[in-house]
Amino acid sequence: MESDNSFEKLIERALFDPDSLRQLHRRIYHFHLWFLGDVLDAQDTTQDTLMTFLQKHTEVRDRSCLKAWLMRVAHNKAMDRLRRRRPELSLDKIESPDESPLCEFLASTDVYDMPEEVLERQEFNPLVLTALKALPDKHRSCLILRFVQELSSEEIALLHGLCTEQVRRIIRSAKTRFAIAYTQLVSEQLEKERGQDS
Amino acid sequence: MNPQIYHDEWEEKIVARAMQELNEEERTLLDQHLESCASCSQELQEYNFLVRRLHATEKDIIVPEPSPELMALQQEVARSSIQQEAQRVVEQAFTQNREEEPEDLLSSRSVMVPGSSMRGMLHAQVSRLNERAVIADLQENRNSEYWQVCRLYIEHIVKSDHHSGLLEYLKEDVVQETLISVFTHLRTFSYKGQFTTWLMIIARIRLNDAIRRQQRIKRHETDLEFLLKEEEEAKDSRVLSNPPEEAALINEQLQASLEAMQAFLWKQKGRDRMILQQVFFDGHGYRQTARLIGIPVSTIGHTIHAAREYVKNALEET
Numbered sequence: 351m352e353s354d355n356s357f358e359k360l361i362e363r364a365l366f367d368p369d370s371l372r373q374l375h376r377r378i379y380h381f382h383l384w385f386l387g388d389v390l391d392a393q394d395t396t397q398d399t400l401m402t403f404l405q406k407h408t409e410v411r412d413r414s415c416l417k418a419w420l421m422r423v424a425h426n427k428a429m430d431r432l433r434r435r436r437p438e439l440s441l442d443k444i445e446s447p448d449e450s451p452l453c454e455f456l457a458s459t460d461v462y463d464m465p466e467e468v469l470e471r472q473e474f475n476p477l478v479l480t481a482l483k484a485l486p487d488k489h490r491s492c493l494i495l496r497f498v499q500e501l502s503s504e505e506i507a508l509l510h511g512l513c514t515e516q517v518r519r520i521i522r523s524a525k526t527r528f529a530i531a532y533t534q535l536v537s538e539q540l541e542k543e544r545g546q547d548s
Numbered sequence: 549m550n551p552q553i554y555h556d557e558w559e560e561k562i563v564a565r566a567m568q569e570l571n572e573e574e575r576t577l578l579d580q581h582l583e584s585c586a587s588c589s590q591e592l593q594e595y596n597f598l599v600r601r602l603h604a605t606e607k608d609i610i611v612p613e614p615s616p617e618l619m620a621l622q623q624e625v626a627r628s629s630i631q632q633e634a635q636r637v638v639e640q641a642f643t644q645n646r647e648e649e650p651e652d653l654l655s656s657r658s659v660m661v662p663g664s665s666m667r668g669m670l671h672a673q674v675s676r677l678n679e680r681a682v683i684a685d686l687q688e689n690r691n692s693e694y695w696q697v698c699r700l701y702i703e704h705i706v707k708s709d710h711h712s713g714l715l716e717y718l719k720e721d722v723v724q725e726t727l728i729s730v731f732t733h734l735r736t737f738s739y740k741g742q743f744t745t746w747l748m749i750i751a752r753i754r755l756n757d758a759i760r761r762q763q764r765i766k767r768h769e770t771d772l773e774f775l776l777k778e779e780e781e782a783k784d785s786r787v788l789s790n791p792p793e794e795a796a797l798i799n800e801q802l803q804a805s806l807e808a809m810q811a812f813l814w815k816q817k818g819r820d821r822m823i824l825q826q827v828f829f830d831g832h833g834y835r836q837t838a839r840l841i842g843i844p845v846s847t848i849g850h851t852i853h854a855a856r857e858y859v860k861n862a863l864e865e866t
Binding site: 363375404 | 559560563594599602608609613615621622623625626681
């Protein structure tokens, strides 16, 4: 994956170089797919984001802010798309998720107790996207921006209008929530497999 | 899940370790802490698990190609932005130059350098559009849009030289010569300096060549005019000092000369005939004739000399 510096250069080059635009399209598509969990939605929002980028990039006077501006556009487009949808599986409503009954219940058994070779089976890869969808939007966004887009906590804080410490806390919480949701989905899947076998 | 005591100060390092972003020194420092801290070790395992899951899934993602509309928009945006920028740069540069006070010929070399603001703007534009990509396009595509930008930039450099007295039609030649040089030598551009500077140096070399050429022609012209003036003065003094009978003889000779000249004129074709007509019958000076026809004054001198030789021989024969 490219460093932040090369990501900025990639954005600049994408204004005129078709190959760079393809690479940028790839990165933005990844963000949208992880965030929205839907291929068609990701395609649409990536297209919208890059159209806006090409048409309005001249409005960004300070070129050093171009990366932050682009990621903000990408995030806003994804949020617009989400608002149009009905939430499917979400923990958004839980005010203090770490103290909720669900989390307490799940916390009573260590999610990492499940053997790694089971959790990391290739056929469970699609469950990662489903597990991410179960996270609150902000948690999911921070997680993807940090671990997939490789933005720093400071950059994510700037993008979301939060302080760096808040971002770190959200990432820590999102990591635990993801593990809970993913393990739950794997367990369900395994139970289904057992049911089919019997 | 086990209750954990988070060490906030290590949190960012643990995430960075999971992302393989730490250098050797930072990793050693973190490892030393992890040996004595079970909660941070657990934290690292959890982040590692998350990163492994994300990266494993990432490999399965098939990314579609950008739509043709998007690619077309990019081309359009790139084209229009470069045209607008070039237009703006040139307009601004010409406005700046109009405001400048004229200087004498000797200082023309210093004023040939365009304003630093223009160079800065064009360079910024070329940098933004990736110099290597621009040059590659120039090399591969003779019809590239960037050739137009190069032409505008070279035109600006050449035409902003108001002080050397270089004739306008010669400036057009300089622009063409510079473009040909750039085209011929583009593959030798080493990327050690700015592309705009390289363009400017070539334009300046061509411009200086043209100025030198013009100055050389001017010197020849001055020498020729001086000689002709001396000859005219000597002739006038001879006419004034001659008695009436001698004057009649001279008139006869002049008449014969005129007839010989007319005969010579009818034998000539094209440009030479035009020169003789302008000089002998319309009464234009050498310099004026040279400008009207668009040739050096020395050529006029050669033609006139040939005509005089003819007339002289004709008079001797009669």
